[in-house]
Amino acid sequence: MDEAAKSRASLQESLSSRTVAVAKTAGFCFGVERAVDRVYEQIRAVKEGAAKGPIYTYGPIIHNEQVVSDLEKKGVRVIDTEEDLKRLPKGQGTVIIRSHGVSRHIYEILKERGVAVADATCPFVKKIHRIVDEHAAAGEAVVIIGSPAHPEVEGIRGWGNEYTTVIENEAEAEKYEVAEGKKLCVVSQTTFNYNKFQDLVEKILKKGYDSSVLNTICNATQERQVEAAKIASEVDAMIVIGGRHSSNTQKLYEICLKECKNTFYIQTLGDLDPDSVSSVRNVGITAGASTPKKIIEEVHTRMAEQSFAELLKEEEESTKPIRTGEIVTGQVIEVSKDEIILSIAGNKSEGIITRDEYSNDNNVDLTTKVQIGEEMEAKVIKLNDGVGMVSLSYKRMAADRGNKRLEEAFENQEVLTSKVTQVLDGGLSVEVEGARVFIPASLVSDTYEKDLSKYAGQDIQFVITEFNPKRRRIIGDRKQLLAAEKAKLKEELFARIQPGDKVEGTVKNVTDFGAFIDLGGADGLLHISEMSWGRVENPKKVFKSGDKVTVLIKDIQGEKIALSLKFPEANPWAQAAEKYAAGNVVSGRVARMTDFGAFVELEPGVDALLHVSQISREHIEKPSDVLKIGQEIEAKVVDFNEDDHKISLSVKALLAAPQNEDVADVDIDSYSK
CATH class of the missing domain: 3.40.50.11270 (Rossmann fold)
Known part of the structure; x- marks a missing residue:
């Protein structure tokens, strides 16, 4: 075999065993x-x-x-x-x-x-504009870490003030000084080298300024740089593709060159010298954010037997197509007060969620709800909104899930708890995971309530009694839960109480003849005659709705409970025999009068009769001629009947009486209380 044939064979062997790693983040951002x-x-x-x-x-x-x-x-x-x-x-x-x-x-x-x-300003760049604008408007100094001649940096600087400076290298960072009394805000060009950004920030912060540092390097840029560095450290040769004026591509080249000495910066396949990589077994490829896929395809095709088109086909096959009505996951890449932009996972598409499609609240500020970099789900409502974006709805996705949740609750008769979002003329509106439920006024409570405003913003429990989302008719019922709870409490109450028990209750209603006390499951009647051992003229002067009271179970007849506040240990007649024995001199208050005498209250619950004949030595026609209601008098007990709770008094007995005059000639049984 001649030398040329050997060379060709060697090259073929090299190419057949070559591996080519293409950065996933290569190409258009x-x-x-x-x-x-x-x-x-x-x-x-x-x-x-x-x-x-x-x-x-x-x-x-x-x-x-x-x-x-x-x-x-x-x-x-x-x-x-x-x-x-x-x-x-x-x-x-x-x-x-x-x-x-x-x-x-x-x-x-x-x-x-x-x-x-x-x-078409990149949302990440727009964010920097807003930051610089806000801090500059507050009178702060602003430092932009980046290349001063880059159009992005020129644009950012145009949102600053006279204290806005661009710093690109260590020398500039060392010389920089903040104007006296100024706070400092530091931002970065989106495509700047992250490690270099950290180094420059560190030098600035060492000077002790009152600073806020915002890393505004684009996530995609950071990922591209990190991935490029990793690939470059693992290959024999690295190819960086991008325009000669592309700042982010130049930075990629610098990063890769540190990791791999055989790093080549090209714009197109025509700039690549085949001989420079002819004997290389492992090749890495990355590209700047402005590099079309077609150029990356040509370079990859040259570097490997498997064409980039095949890789692209595999990528497309692995990319899940989206359809109207589908729920997708995306990362928030931009958010303003009235819209959210998502990068849809698994699909090379961006989607937009408007305020109307996020919430029913027309005043909601979306920047308070989501943050850039956060992942969220949404429903596809339109594949193209006219500007190349997918129209998404968070609200409809939530409503769909809420409806499914409500359907399950309806089938299982599950008790739900939710906040009242609206008080309507005819009832209450609540939301369950984005789906609305209407509770008619007649089903809000087991008693009539004219004003439902007290329920606004309150958490309430209910069950779904009607579920028809197609007709937008989903009805909740709170009344039956209250009725069931009361029935349970009532059963437990009657099983627990018996005459003679002391129980706590709440005054529910006060009438002229008594008060109804809620005992926690049933009401009991506290009659006016049982409110005190003494005399009660008007129950409404003694009790009001909501008062907490401890009462005595006097009697239970079926579902009727008679209550009393006349506790045996407080019975004033228990010590009356000794305190009001015949012959004792006592004092009291005139409580009421009749033609035959006056009734004197000695203490609450103990009244005594002062007969008209025992008021004075002189003849008196009727008690009211000499006595007044409420008047304090002193008299002598002339008779005590413990069994009938009757006491007879005499004022005349305390006076110097003529000889042979009898002061105890009053028939104590001739009066009643």
Whole structure:
């Protein structure tokens, strides 16, 4: 075999055993792909008559000569300077802002020219604009870690103030000083090297400034850099593909070169010297965010027997297509007050959730509900919303799941607990996992309630008694739960109590003849005559609804419970025989009067009769002629009848009586209490 044949055989053997690792993150990032798609969509719109040309991009839409050249062939013009913007014909054409974003005054120029604007600024860059704008407006100094000549950094700087500075290297970080009395905010260009960002921040923070540091490097950029470094450390040669003016590609090259000395920076396959990798067994490939897949495909095809097209086919086969009505998972890549943008997992699509499709609350601020980087689920309601995004609904997904949950609860007669979201004229509205349930006023309570406003915001329990989501009729019932609970409590109460027991209760209602006491399952009647050992004129002056009382079970007849506050140990007659024995002098208050005498309250529950004949030595026609209700008097007990609880008094007995006058001639049995 000649030398040429040996060389060919060796090369074939090398190629047949070669492994090629292509970075999963290689190629267009979300922001770049979104911007390029916007341009092609605008081209189609003009072609179909849905929009008017001409079409401009402020600066090349991406740092890729092939893409820019293709767009130029389709009539897209690139505007490079502010002066060119100012010369645009007023009210004509559309200017597309690329993913790098622009400064505030560029928007002002476009507004003054009256041209249509298609803003394709990457959501991650938009976020930095907002941060810088807010901190600059607060008078803070702002440092942007990045390349000052990069269009993204120029745009970010345009949202700052006079204290806004760009720092790219260690020397600049060492020299930087914050104006006296100023707070400092540090952000980063989205495509900056993460390790370098950390080093520069560390140098700035060592100076002891009052600082807030926000790592605004794009997650995709960080992932791309980390993956590129890992692949480069494991291969014999590394190929980095991207435009010569692409900042993120240049950084990829720097990172890979540290890990692999045989790292090559190319724009297209034509820039690659085949001999430089002809004998290499393990090759790694990565690409900047502005590199089309077609170019990556060509390089990979050259490096391996299995073409990139086959890999792409495998990727497409592994990518699950999405359908209307499907529930998808996505990562939040941008959020504003009124919309959320998701990168849908397992599919190269972005989806949007508007405020209306997130919540029934028209005032909800979505930035308080989700954060960038967070994963969430949503329902697909439309595959294309007109700008290349999938329309999603969080609210409808929640309602679907809620309906399923309600259906299970309906079938199993499960007791649900939920917060009242609305008080309506005819009842209450509650939500269960996003699905609405209506509870009619007649089913809210087991008693009539005219005003339901007290239930607003309260957690209540109910069961589903009617489930018909197609007719939007899902009915809840709280009344039967209350009735069942009361029946249970009632049964337990009657099994527990008996006459003579002391129980605690709550005054439920007060009438002229007594008070009804809720004993926790049944009501008992506390009659006016049982409210005190003394006399009660009006129960409403003694009790009010809601009062807690301890009462005595006096009697139980069927479901009727008679209560009393006349506790035996407090019976004033228990010591009366000694305190009010005949001959004792006592004092009391005139409680009431009749024609034959006055009743004197000696103490609550103990009344005595002062007969008209025993009031004075002189003849008195009727007690009211000399006595008044409430008057305090002193008298002598002339008779005590313990069995009938009757006491007879005499004031006359305390007076100097004529000889032979009898002061105890009153028939104590001639009166009753």
